[in-house]
Amino acid sequence: MHYFDVTSRWSPQDGAKMRSGGGAESSFDAPAVFGGEAGHWTPEDLFVAAVDTCLLLTLMFYTEKAGIEMTGYESASRGTLEKTAQGMRFTFVSCKATATVTGDEAAAQVRELGEKVEKRCLVSASLTCPVSYELDVVTA
Secondary structure (H helix, E strand, O other): OOOOOEEEEEEOOOEEEEEEOOOOOEEEOOOHHHOOOOOOEOHHHHHHHHHHHHHHHHHHHHHHHHOOOEEEEEEEEEEEEEEEOOEEEEEEEEEEEEEEEOOHHHHHHHHHHHHHHHHHOHHHHOOOOOEEEEEEEEEO
């Protein structure tokens, strides 16, 4: 079993701050659309970022295990937040990513691994909303 701890605090002088695992403290706020101040991480941003970064790290795990060296990776993810019968909910998260590798054989292997990543990413597998992972693989 593993545990992951996060702390948060708020004061009128400092606003809302969070910290995890002894790392650097970060500011957060509600999204501007919900009355927060723009320019801060929001719980909604962190939700989508958790999916996005977990997909990357899961792909990195599988490529490393297969002995494939990625030379680059970029992604853009979007979470859809909607009012449902149960209240505000994320109803979909999509991630479009491009991985760069050397050689056609490696590219074919990474494409296959991309299908595994979508199913094995522990964050997306833990959600009730669907997650789409579109991985384009290019050769350098």
